[in-house]
Amino acid sequence: MTVKPDVRQAVDAAFRNEWGRVVATLIHRTGDWDLAEECAQEAFAEALRRWPSDGVPHRPGAWLTTVARNRAIDRLRRSERGLQLHEQIGREAMLDDITGGSTPVARAREIEDDRLRLLFTCCHPALSLECRVALTLRSVAGLSTAEIARAFLVPEATMAKRLTRSKAKITAAGIPFRVPPAHVLPERIDGVLAVLYLTFNEGYSATSGAELIRTRLCDEAIRLARALHELMADEPEVTGALALMLLHHSRRHARVGPDGELVTLEEQDRDRWDCAEIEEGQGLVEEALHESRVGPYQLQAAIAACHAGAAAIHDTDWAEIAGLYALLEDQCPSPVVRLNRAVAVAMGGDIDAGLAMVEALTSDPRLERYYLLEATRADLLRRSGALGRAQAAYARAIPLAPTDVERRFLERRLAEVRATGADESGPRPS
Template identity: 45%
Template sequence: MLPPYSLEQTIEQIVKEEWGRILSCIVKNVGDIQFAEDCLQDAVEAALKNWPEKGIPKSPAAWLISVSHRKAIDRVRRSKNFKSKEADLSYLSQLEQMDFGDETDQDIPDERLRLIFTCCHPALEEKTRIALTLRTIGGLKTEEIAKAFLDTPSTMAQRIVRAKKKIKLAGISYIVPDGEMLQERLKGVLAVIYLIFNEGYSASNSHQLTRVDLIEEAIRLARILMNLMPKEPEVLGLYALMILHDARRFARIDKQGEMVALEFQNRRLWDRAKIEEGNRVVKQALAMQQVGPYQLQACISAVHLNAVSWDVTDWPQITALYALLYQIQPTHVVRINHIMAVSYADSVAVALQLLDELQLEQNMSCNVSFLLLKADLFERNDQLGESLKLLERAIDLTDNEIEKRFIKRKLQGKSSYASR
């Protein structure tokens, strides 16, 4: 059984859970993220004093919003250039009239979409978008975000403060873009969430347990976005993709902490519930008939996860999905994965031929994924000497420690095999 939470921990939990919803609402009313956050911080302090005595209110979010508005009025009154702020004050006083105190959660307008789109505005640096999204929507503390990105808290705090200032001064509107711009900006939002997920994914490889669980945070953000934009198939696609990746969490790393390739993972360690959920969401997305890169990647993941073993994987299906993905996302990674799938769906010989074609188009002799696939194909073709040479090249080229160890183990396995 889990130890019971202290009241303080419970309050902290509530604040984190509701942070994005509350903050987005206050920003809508006061117009500035920093100011809104300061007021919310005041309100949280008040809650820590007030709630232990009077109990947790029916709707903590509504309570915090009301108190934040009151704190906003206090702050404007106290400010030096009070005179010039009279207009703000009368507006804020109006807000105070519409007290949320007795209302339920459902009465609070949800403004989180505005906040997400603002935080992921392309006029902000990528890392800033990530940090700001985690802070404002995810409710993570600056120190937690700093730790997640191996930055010092002061550096991270500076980054976040500067970003909030830029949003205000540069004239970034607090809106959800419409028309053509919506799709473009939505791609940016999804990219931010996926980056958070991948950051967490690689952190779990290096066993940095002190890091905040960025995987959980990314999934949570995607779930929020999915509830706010249930008709956007790529939002569903990204959610499904992350859930499906995450389903393999405990099979990806062995007892020694080493990465295990999909082929050799113990499939009984895969999380069935997550696979079911991923399957369901990806089907829902596909039914909207507007395919996109996240949906396709989710489909590929789903095909893998629904196979009882590597050998019975539906390779023709995976090959077709990669071909489709390549049309939308013509990158080397996708092309190499496609060729990998071809090697199982068709034959090693055909795959080798496709690799040669790729090499003719562009010099791939320094691309680690390319070399690893080629090594694998040579091995399956009984050309062990060639395979070894490529693995040695690959190991020299990568500076990722985990990948290095991964290739090394492959090499050891092979050289002993070769000498046998």
């Protein structure tokens, strides 16, 4: 039987919106991660079978949760896992509770809380960062093991092992299924945001590889950040992180040219920026800054908002951006932040001051193999007219470039500078 496109769409939409909720609810009630995932999987398969004839239910989430819960009860009854009878009855009672007992509003709140618990548990700092990312994509976002493996360019068996190991640790080591208490909440929120932002960047930065799965990573990171923002609207860093992702994402169509080449911010066709995302991002930045608890994500989002708000590169408020980078450097001192600050200073008109900041960074061992240091130096030298030194810097940057796209971009620049330099090789009027 072929599934009608609109039903297929309804199932896909339900999958995106409800997977994490169904899994979270079942984990909370049974403590069994594998059981939760298997039963959620079966509930979605059941939807594909029944929705074409029965119609899409009024509340797809509730329908899916009920089916998954019934499957879980069946499995527990048939269980050969050697569960004690009282454990079994306890779990069944917990599962029964999903659909009965409290008011619809209280139930909806409980389901949202479960989803938040699931996210914090997947992002627990006692798991390695790669495990946190994988588990979040699997359990909260519902990506398959194969998809996650493809996104991170590892064999599927490796990813499956990583997921099994993560779930085993959560159970065996007693990682609690909860939103952490207030005294550790800020650092744990940072931990969740780090996972989401890493996921976003993994999808956004790489311009080669499996295109579809990378788009999915960006979409899922934004979707989860949006969910977190809905549930923790008074946490300005969450708002800032969502804004930052949206503002970067708004430029996705303009940053890669027709042949896959990298297009710099300066050369991007700003008509191809996504206005709706920019507007939403800018609104969120204002909302976050209103809380007067500034943090790194908010500052980076404010910088991205400055760029997004400029109709042309010449309209960019570089002084504001340099100021924001200075604040960011105060909060999290890093040579990369300083490098970006140097660019803003140079672009604001003081090329010499910017160049001096870049030159000072060349002795920092942390940037020893960081291609953007030499690339930035080359660019500023090019702008200042020191073409010979610019060529040398491009030549140093090219072998350090991490992807073909970035390497081709630098080679193109080098060729341009050589051509200009050749034109001006004669005696120059002073």
